[in-house]
Amino acid sequence: MNKTILEVINETTQDLHKAGVMKETTLREFDALCLPVVKTFSAQQITQLRMKNKVSQAVFAAYLNIGKSTVQQWEQGHKKPSGPSLKLLNLIAKKGLEILA
Amino acid sequence: MNKTILEVINETTQDLHKAGVMKETTLREFDALCLPVVKTFSAQQITQLRMKNKVSQAVFAAYLNIGKSTVQQWEQGHKKPSGPSLKLLNLIAKKGLEILA
Protein backbone atom coordinates (compact mmCIF):
# COMPACT_ATOMS: atom_id res chain seq x y z
CA MET A 1 0.00 0.00 0.00
CA ASN A 2 3.03 2.26 0.09
CA LYS A 3 3.00 2.98 -3.60
CA THR A 4 3.77 6.42 -4.85
CA ILE A 5 1.55 8.11 -7.33
CA LEU A 6 4.26 7.68 -9.94
CA GLU A 7 4.45 3.95 -9.30
CA VAL A 8 0.74 3.59 -9.83
CA ILE A 9 0.90 5.62 -13.00
CA ASN A 10 3.77 3.58 -14.29
CA GLU A 11 1.98 0.33 -13.61
CA THR A 12 -1.08 1.65 -15.33
CA THR A 13 1.03 2.68 -18.25
CA GLN A 14 2.50 -0.81 -18.47
CA ASP A 15 -0.99 -2.29 -18.44
CA LEU A 16 -2.18 0.08 -21.13
CA HIS A 17 0.82 -0.96 -23.16
CA LYS A 18 0.12 -4.66 -22.69
CA ALA A 19 -3.49 -4.09 -23.62
CA GLY A 20 -2.36 -2.44 -26.82
CA VAL A 21 -3.84 0.91 -25.93
CA MET A 22 -0.54 2.71 -25.73
CA LYS A 23 2.32 2.35 -28.14
CA GLU A 24 4.90 3.37 -25.56
CA THR A 25 5.56 2.13 -22.09
CA THR A 26 7.08 5.33 -20.78
CA LEU A 27 5.85 8.71 -19.75
CA ARG A 28 8.64 10.84 -21.12
CA GLU A 29 6.93 11.25 -24.43
CA PHE A 30 3.54 11.57 -22.84
CA ASP A 31 2.95 15.12 -23.97
CA ALA A 32 3.74 14.11 -27.51
CA LEU A 33 1.29 11.24 -27.30
CA CYS A 34 -1.37 13.75 -26.33
CA LEU A 35 -1.03 15.46 -29.68
CA PRO A 36 -4.14 15.44 -31.81
CA VAL A 37 -4.52 12.48 -34.11
CA VAL A 38 -3.39 13.28 -37.62
CA LYS A 39 -6.27 12.49 -39.90
CA THR A 40 -5.91 11.30 -43.47
CA PHE A 41 -7.67 12.98 -46.36
CA SER A 42 -9.28 11.52 -49.44
CA ALA A 43 -8.69 13.18 -52.81
CA GLN A 44 -12.11 14.79 -52.64
CA GLN A 45 -11.57 16.03 -49.11
CA ILE A 46 -8.37 17.75 -50.18
CA THR A 47 -10.19 19.49 -52.99
CA GLN A 48 -12.95 20.52 -50.59
CA LEU A 49 -10.41 21.83 -48.12
CA ARG A 50 -8.81 23.93 -50.83
CA MET A 51 -12.15 25.15 -52.17
CA LYS A 52 -13.29 26.14 -48.69
CA ASN A 53 -10.29 28.41 -48.51
CA LYS A 54 -11.03 29.77 -51.98
CA VAL A 55 -7.64 29.40 -53.60
CA SER A 56 -6.37 27.82 -56.81
CA GLN A 57 -4.19 24.73 -56.78
CA ALA A 58 -1.17 26.92 -57.47
CA VAL A 59 -1.84 29.20 -54.51
CA PHE A 60 -2.66 26.28 -52.27
CA ALA A 61 0.64 24.69 -53.23
CA ALA A 62 2.48 27.91 -52.47
CA TYR A 63 1.04 27.97 -48.96
CA LEU A 64 2.20 24.42 -48.37
CA ASN A 65 5.56 25.05 -50.00
CA ILE A 66 5.07 22.25 -52.50
CA GLY A 67 4.74 22.07 -56.27
CA LYS A 68 1.35 22.45 -57.86
CA SER A 69 1.72 19.12 -59.60
CA THR A 70 1.76 17.56 -56.16
CA VAL A 71 -1.56 19.16 -55.29
CA GLN A 72 -2.94 17.95 -58.60
CA GLN A 73 -1.90 14.40 -57.93
CA TRP A 74 -3.36 14.54 -54.45
CA GLU A 75 -6.70 15.71 -55.79
CA GLN A 76 -6.65 13.06 -58.50
CA GLY A 77 -5.86 10.35 -55.99
CA HIS A 78 -2.58 9.40 -57.62
CA LYS A 79 -0.44 10.37 -54.67
CA LYS A 80 -1.33 10.53 -51.01
CA PRO A 81 -0.03 13.15 -48.60
CA SER A 82 1.65 11.72 -45.53
CA GLY A 83 4.00 12.71 -42.75
CA PRO A 84 4.72 16.44 -42.77
CA SER A 85 2.35 17.30 -45.62
CA LEU A 86 -0.49 15.51 -43.87
CA LYS A 87 0.29 17.49 -40.75
CA LEU A 88 -0.01 20.70 -42.74
CA LEU A 89 -3.36 19.65 -44.15
CA ASN A 90 -4.59 18.91 -40.64
CA LEU A 91 -3.46 22.34 -39.52
CA ILE A 92 -5.35 23.98 -42.37
CA ALA A 93 -8.46 21.94 -41.66
CA LYS A 94 -8.35 22.90 -38.02
CA LYS A 95 -7.16 26.49 -38.12
CA GLY A 96 -7.55 27.70 -41.68
CA LEU A 97 -5.13 28.44 -44.48
CA GLU A 98 -4.06 31.73 -42.95
CA ILE A 99 -2.15 29.96 -40.23
CA LEU A 100 0.49 29.21 -42.86
CA ALA A 101 0.92 32.86 -43.75
CA MET B 1 -2.95 59.19 -70.40
CA ASN B 2 -6.17 57.23 -70.29
CA LYS B 3 -4.67 54.23 -68.56
CA THR B 4 -6.63 52.45 -65.91
CA ILE B 5 -5.04 51.65 -62.61
CA LEU B 6 -5.03 48.01 -63.60
CA GLU B 7 -3.16 48.75 -66.81
CA VAL B 8 -0.48 50.57 -64.91
CA ILE B 9 -0.18 47.77 -62.41
CA ASN B 10 0.02 45.21 -65.17
CA GLU B 11 2.73 47.14 -66.95
CA THR B 12 4.64 47.51 -63.74
CA THR B 13 4.26 43.82 -63.16
CA GLN B 14 5.66 43.08 -66.61
CA ASP B 15 8.63 45.32 -65.91
CA LEU B 16 9.28 43.69 -62.55
CA HIS B 17 9.19 40.37 -64.31
CA LYS B 18 11.64 41.49 -66.99
CA ALA B 19 13.90 42.89 -64.31
CA GLY B 20 13.88 39.51 -62.62
CA VAL B 21 12.24 40.81 -59.48
CA MET B 22 9.06 38.81 -59.88
CA LYS B 23 8.83 35.21 -60.88
CA GLU B 24 5.34 35.57 -62.29
CA THR B 25 3.90 38.04 -64.71
CA THR B 26 0.37 37.85 -63.43
CA LEU B 27 -1.49 39.11 -60.44
CA ARG B 28 -3.79 36.17 -59.86
CA GLU B 29 -1.36 34.45 -57.58
CA PHE B 30 -0.24 37.68 -56.04
CA ASP B 31 -1.44 36.85 -52.55
CA ALA B 32 0.50 33.63 -52.65
CA LEU B 33 3.61 35.44 -53.75
CA CYS B 34 3.26 37.62 -50.68
CA LEU B 35 3.75 34.60 -48.47
CA PRO B 36 6.79 34.73 -46.23
CA VAL B 37 9.96 33.29 -47.73
CA VAL B 38 10.54 29.75 -46.58
CA LYS B 39 13.98 29.67 -45.02
CA THR B 40 16.26 26.67 -45.04
CA PHE B 41 17.84 25.26 -41.90
CA SER B 42 21.28 23.84 -41.30
CA ALA B 43 21.65 20.69 -39.23
CA GLN B 44 22.75 22.76 -36.24
CA GLN B 45 19.89 25.19 -36.62
CA ILE B 46 17.41 22.34 -36.52
CA THR B 47 18.94 21.04 -33.31
CA GLN B 48 18.83 24.55 -31.85
CA LEU B 49 15.21 24.95 -32.87
CA ARG B 50 14.33 21.68 -31.12
CA MET B 51 16.38 22.53 -28.05
CA LYS B 52 14.75 25.93 -27.77
CA ASN B 53 11.43 24.16 -27.52
CA LYS B 54 12.85 21.74 -24.95
CA VAL B 55 11.77 18.46 -26.47
CA SER B 56 13.53 15.23 -27.38
CA GLN B 57 13.99 14.14 -30.97
CA ALA B 58 11.15 11.66 -30.54
CA VAL B 59 8.72 14.29 -29.28
CA PHE B 60 9.83 16.75 -31.92
CA ALA B 61 9.20 14.11 -34.57
CA ALA B 62 5.75 13.43 -33.16
CA TYR B 63 4.82 17.10 -33.46
CA LEU B 64 5.91 17.13 -37.09
CA ASN B 65 4.26 13.79 -37.78
CA ILE B 66 7.48 12.24 -39.00
CA GLY B 67 9.72 9.40 -37.79
CA LYS B 68 12.41 10.11 -35.27
CA SER B 69 15.04 8.70 -37.60
CA THR B 70 14.20 11.53 -39.95
CA VAL B 71 14.89 14.10 -37.25
CA GLN B 72 18.15 12.34 -36.48
CA GLN B 73 19.26 12.48 -40.07
CA TRP B 74 18.33 16.14 -40.30
CA GLU B 75 20.40 16.95 -37.26
CA GLN B 76 23.30 14.92 -38.57
CA GLY B 77 23.15 16.62 -41.92
CA HIS B 78 22.49 13.41 -43.83
CA LYS B 79 19.08 14.46 -45.07
CA LYS B 80 17.69 17.92 -45.64
CA PRO B 81 14.12 18.94 -44.95
CA SER B 82 12.36 20.51 -47.90
CA GLY B 83 8.88 21.26 -49.17
CA PRO B 84 6.23 20.62 -46.53
CA SER B 85 8.65 19.67 -43.75
CA LEU B 86 10.59 22.88 -44.30
CA LYS B 87 7.35 24.80 -44.08
CA LEU B 88 6.64 23.17 -40.73
CA LEU B 89 10.09 24.10 -39.42
CA ASN B 90 9.51 27.69 -40.51
CA LEU B 91 6.20 27.70 -38.67
CA ILE B 92 7.84 26.44 -35.51
CA ALA B 93 10.63 28.98 -35.78
CA LYS B 94 8.16 31.79 -36.20
CA LYS B 95 5.33 30.76 -33.91
CA GLY B 96 6.67 28.07 -31.63
CA LEU B 97 6.13 24.31 -31.39
CA GLU B 98 2.74 24.72 -29.75
CA ILE B 99 1.21 25.87 -32.99
CA LEU B 100 1.32 22.25 -34.11
CA ALA B 101 -0.67 21.03 -31.12
Add this chain to the structure above:
DNA sequence: CAAAATATATCACTTAGTGGTATATTTCAA
Protein backbone atom coordinates in the same frame (compact mmCIF):
# COMPACT_ATOMS: atom_id res chain seq x y z
C1' DC C 1 24.73 1.34 -9.14
C1' DA C 2 21.41 -0.26 -12.40
C1' DA C 3 17.72 0.56 -15.39
C1' DA C 4 15.31 3.36 -18.38
C1' DA C 5 15.34 6.94 -21.63
C1' DT C 6 17.59 9.34 -25.12
C1' DA C 7 20.78 9.96 -28.83
C1' DT C 8 23.73 8.39 -32.53
C1' DA C 9 24.55 5.59 -36.48
C1' DT C 10 23.50 2.79 -40.57
C1' DC C 11 20.83 0.82 -44.28
C1' DA C 12 17.69 -0.91 -47.77
C1' DC C 13 13.24 0.29 -49.28
C1' DT C 14 9.13 2.83 -50.68
C1' DT C 15 7.03 6.49 -52.52
C1' DA C 16 6.21 11.47 -52.02
C1' DG C 17 7.43 15.39 -54.23
C1' DT C 18 9.72 17.57 -58.35
C1' DG C 19 9.79 19.78 -62.71
C1' DG C 20 8.81 19.23 -67.15
C1' DT C 21 5.51 19.25 -71.07
C1' DA C 22 1.18 18.98 -73.38
C1' DT C 23 -3.68 19.71 -73.46
C1' DA C 24 -8.41 20.93 -72.09
C1' DT C 25 -11.33 24.19 -69.72
C1' DT C 26 -12.56 28.37 -67.66
C1' DT C 27 -12.30 33.29 -66.88
C1' DC C 28 -12.09 37.85 -68.17
C1' DA C 29 -10.91 42.05 -70.75
C1' DA C 30 -11.02 44.46 -75.09
Add this chain to the structure above:
DNA sequence: TTGAAATATACCACTAAGTGATATATTTTG
Protein backbone atom coordinates in the same frame (compact mmCIF):
# COMPACT_ATOMS: atom_id res chain seq x y z
C1' DT D 1 -18.29 38.01 -78.89
C1' DT D 2 -13.90 36.63 -79.34
C1' DG D 3 -9.33 35.62 -78.18
C1' DA D 4 -5.78 35.67 -74.78
C1' DA D 5 -4.56 34.63 -70.13
C1' DA D 6 -5.28 31.89 -66.21
C1' DT D 7 -6.49 27.62 -64.32
C1' DA D 8 -7.05 22.72 -64.22
C1' DT D 9 -6.15 18.04 -65.73
C1' DA D 10 -2.98 14.58 -67.18
C1' DC D 11 1.22 12.08 -67.57
C1' DC D 12 6.08 10.80 -66.80
C1' DA D 13 10.86 9.85 -65.39
C1' DC D 14 13.80 11.15 -61.74
C1' DT D 15 15.57 12.37 -57.17
C1' DA D 16 15.81 12.05 -52.63
C1' DA D 17 12.96 12.53 -48.45
C1' DG D 18 11.01 9.88 -45.15
C1' DT D 19 10.36 5.09 -43.23
C1' DG D 20 11.14 1.46 -40.06
C1' DA D 21 14.25 -1.56 -38.41
C1' DT D 22 18.30 -2.69 -35.72
C1' DA D 23 22.40 -2.06 -33.01
C1' DT D 24 25.03 0.68 -30.00
C1' DA D 25 26.67 4.58 -27.12
C1' DT D 26 25.48 8.12 -23.81
C1' DT D 27 22.77 10.35 -20.49
C1' DT D 28 19.32 10.69 -16.97
C1' DT D 29 17.15 9.26 -12.94
C1' DG D 30 15.17 6.37 -9.17
